[in-house]
Amino acid sequence: MPLLEVKNLHVEIADKKILNGLDLTVENGQVAAIMGPNGSGKSTLAYVLAGKAGYVVTEGQILFNGEDILAMQPDVRAAKGLFLAFQYPMEIPGVATMTFLRTALNAQRKTRGEAEFSTPEFMKLVRETAGQLNIDQEMLRRAVNVGFSGGEKKRNEVLQMAILQPRLAVLDETDSGLDIDALKIVADGVNRLRSPQRSMIVITHYQRLLNYIVPDVVHVLSKGRVVKSGGKELALELEATGYAQYQDEAA
Amino acid sequence: MSVVVQTVKTPAEQALAGVFAAAKSGLPGKGAMAALREDAFRRFDAAGLPHRRVEDWKYTDLRALMADVKPLAGAPDAAAKACANHAGQMLAGIDCRRLVFVDGGFVPELSDLSPEPGLAIGTMAQALANGDALVAAHVGKVIETKDPAVALNTALMGDGSVIRIAAGAAVARPIHLIFAGIQPASSFTRSLIVVEQGAKAVLIESHESGEAQVNSALELVVGDDAQIDHLKVTSAQGLNAQGLHISTLMAALGARVKFSSFAFTPGSAVVRNQMFVRFDGEGSEAAIGGASLLNGRQHVDTTLVIDHAVGGCSSRERFKSVLDGESRGIFQGKIIVRPQAQKTDAKMMTQALLLSDSAEADNKPELEIFADDVQCGHGATTGALDQDLMFYLRARGIPAKEAEALLIQAFIGEAIEAIAHVGIRAALMNAAIAWLKARA
Numbered sequence: 001m002p003l004l005e006v007k008n009l010h011v012e013i014a015d016k017k018i019l020n021g022l023d024l025t026v027e028n029g030q031v032a033a034i035m036g037p038n039g040s041g042k043s044t045l046a047y048v049l050a051g052k053a054g055y056v057v058t059e060g061q062i063l064f065n066g067e068d069i070l071a072m073q074p075d076v077r078a079a080k081g082l083f084l085a086f087q088y089p090m091e092i093p094g095v096a097t098m099t100f101l102r103t104a105l106n107a108q109r110k111t112r113g114e115a116e117f118s119t120p121e122f123m124k125l126v127r128e129t130a131g132q133l134n135i136d137q138e139m140l141r142r143a144v145n146v147g148f149s150g151g152e153k154k155r156n157e158v159l160q161m162a163i164l165q166p167r168l169a170v171l172d173e174t175d176s177g178l179d180i181d182a183l184k185i186v187a188d189g190v191n192r193l194r195s196p197q198r199s200m201i202v203i204t205h206y207q208r209l210l211n212y213i214v215p216d217v218v219h220v221l222s223k224g225r226v227v228k229s230g231g232k233e234l235a236l237e238l239e240a241t242g243y244a245q246y247q248d249e250a251a
Numbered sequence: 252m253s254v255v256v257q258t259v260k261t262p263a264e265q266a267l268a269g270v271f272a273a274a275k276s277g278l279p280g281k282g283a284m285a286a287l288r289e290d291a292f293r294r295f296d297a298a299g300l301p302h303r304r305v306e307d308w309k310y311t312d313l314r315a316l317m318a319d320v321k322p323l324a325g326a327p328d329a330a331a332k333a334c335a336n337h338a339g340q341m342l343a344g345i346d347c348r349r350l351v352f353v354d355g356g357f358v359p360e361l362s363d364l365s366p367e368p369g370l371a372i373g374t375m376a377q378a379l380a381n382g383d384a385l386v387a388a389h390v391g392k393v394i395e396t397k398d399p400a401v402a403l404n405t406a407l408m409g410d411g412s413v414i415r416i417a418a419g420a421a422v423a424r425p426i427h428l429i430f431a432g433i434q435p436a437s438s439f440t441r442s443l444i445v446v447e448q449g450a451k452a453v454l455i456e457s458h459e460s461g462e463a464q465v466n467s468a469l470e471l472v473v474g475d476d477a478q479i480d481h482l483k484v485t486s487a488q489g490l491n492a493q494g495l496h497i498s499t500l501m502a503a504l505g506a507r508v509k510f511s512s513f514a515f516t517p518g519s520a521v522v523r524n525q526m527f528v529r530f531d532g533e534g535s536e537a538a539i540g541g542a543s544l545l546n547g548r549q550h551v552d553t554t555l556v557i558d559h560a561v562g563g564c565s566s567r568e569r570f571k572s573v574l575d576g577e578s579r580g581i582f583q584g585k586i587i588v589r590p591q592a593q594k595t596d597a598k599m600m601t602q603a604l605l606l607s608d609s610a611e612a613d614n615k616p617e618l619e620i621f622a623d624d625v626q627c628g629h630g631a632t633t634g635a636l637d638q639d640l641m642f643y644l645r646a647r648g649i650p651a652k653e654a655e656a657l658l659i660q661a662f663i664g665e666a667i668e669a670i671a672h673v674g675i676r677a678a679l680m681n682a683a684i685a686w687l688k689a690r691a
Contacts (some may be wrong), residue, residue: 050642051645052646053638073645074646075646075647075649075650079648091645093665094660094661095657095658095661099657100647103657104644104647105648107649111648140606215405218534
């Protein structure tokens with residue numbers, strides 16, 4: 001059974017149709033890249049998977065591990081192993097990063113009926129993981145993302161992913177706003193989390209990110225549908241030819 | 252032709268006149284003090300209970316809120332004292348000098364009167380009766396105000412604390428004045444605290460009551476180079492308590508003073524917190540803040556006047572309120588900068604978080620600036636919880652109620668974190684968390 005099956009998904013926001021019969025299958029352990037022009041529905045797909053309010057599903061199904069998750073609250077989906085790395089991570093004044101991580105991890109464990117982490121266990125886990133991502137202790141004490149640079153915010157997203165150990169990570173334009181050094185650190189962090197037990201959906205506009213996070217499969221999205229799928233060479237092809245042909249095809 | 256409009260007195264106003272007439276001969280203090288009371292009552296009686304057309308009381312219409320007047324509280328009995336023993340629990344973890352008042356009267360057996368060098372503690376009732384010089388010099392004179400609640404307090408003041416902290420003394424433990432209103436009665440406490448040059452102390456007031464009508468006032472005289480941190484906690488027993496709580500802080504600050512005051516109100520039926528603070532000497536700093544957590548039909552009005560009478564002082568105000576149910580949070584803040592008060596640095600901020608459609612926040616900041624070389628500013632925000640932030644937390648697996656609590660805690664925590672005293676800060680944060688748990 002595939003980890004994720006999106007079947008004939010139609011989604012509207014404020015009466016505007018964004019996804020238009022989207023089909024997508026992600027196998028266990030697979031890294032799938034989703035590429036497409038602006039407005040093709042890439043971020044909408046990410047938000048609908050995570051369960052953001054305001055997106056109206058008019059038709060279709062999302063099966064996660066065989067289970068229909070459309071009626072589930074975002075926190076329930078997260079506890080089942082779905083993780084969205086935000087394109088624009090939010091700043092949370094007054095909540096220390098450490099507190100946020102512990103609250104999230106223990107809330108997920110509680111929802112799954114697992115024992116909560118003790119403080120020393122948790123501290124050890126965070127220190128080790130943060131070190132690999134060049135995140136210092138000072139950053140962990142600061143309020144979540146407040147005053148963080150673009151690169152720090154994205155590293156913080158990867159830290160959360162590493163702590164929460166999801167089954168499926170959806171990376172929404174993780175490369176946006178990053179210079180090449182920051183991109184390498186983030187990509188290294190993501191690559192360390194690749195495993196046969198974890199799948200990823202890497203959403204990006206540019207091929208550049210896929211030099212560092214090499215996908216198993218590439219899907220091209222246009223006008224709310226997957227219009228072409230292929231191997232990693234498809235990304236290079238797109239870089240050379242642009243999206244114009246797919247926009248015409250879909251139209 | 253001119254018409255003299257005579258407002259008809261409300262039953263509460265008539266009752267207050269009756270209370271004063273019956274009580275005045277028995278109230279402590281003769282001669283000048285009795286004259287002060289008479290004069291204060293005359294001023295109150297002429298104006299009547301303040302109502303919505305009186306600008307300073309616009310949002311807290313006492314004429315409408317005071318349907319009746321509770322009888323003056325008698326001396327507390329053993330049962331009342333036993334109840335009061337539990338008062339001030341929120342700060343139980345802090346080693347304080349407790350001075351306990353039950354229904355407005357001092358209870359020595361519940362209080363800590365152990366001697367400490369540089370610290371003189373007495374009661375207002377005794378000081379008034381004995382014609383105490385400190386009381387004669389300061390009571391009714393620290394801040395000149397026409398406020399009707401202060402006038403009523405001056406007319407009917409019974410007991411309270413009179414504390415003098417000698418020059419240079421650093422008081423070892425926080426002084427904790429605990430006012431417990433046990434009976435459904437009215438009380439008028441008045442306290443005077445004189446802090447001499449270079450002295451240092453932490454001063455806490457805890458007010459806890461159910462159905463009582465409380466009018467409490469504290470006059471604070473702070474000498475040059477002194478440092479005073481003040482905390483006032485106002486809470487009620489039960490969400491449906493019908494009590495009325497009016498309190499007034501009147502503070503005059505000397506030169507190079509460091510003064511802080513924080514008002515923590517985790518819910519009470521009707522609260523009016525008034526603060527009048529005046530800078531009398533240059534180089535002083537005042538940090539004034541507060542946090543209110545309200546639910547049901549609770550109503551908390553914070554009314555503040557900061558008077559920069561001299562230059563070179565800084566004042567910072569930061570108030571936050573969390574409003575659920577049909578509660579109402581009011582902030583009226585006025586900063587006055589007198590013509591000679593150059594180099595004043597004054598900033599005021601008030602923020603309200605609305606958790607329900609029926610809650611209401613009213614903000615009225617006012618700046619009256621008569622000097623030309625000053626930095627003054629104010630800001631006010633009112634809003635609901637940020638839904639994008641909520642989604643971010645929930646996408647990490649945090650359930651809605653917990654995510655809400657985390658964001659509310661962060662909001663209120665920003666105000667509480669400004670408190671210097673570690674123990675107080677922790678106690679208030681725990682109380683805020685307990686409020687959030689009770690809400691969930």
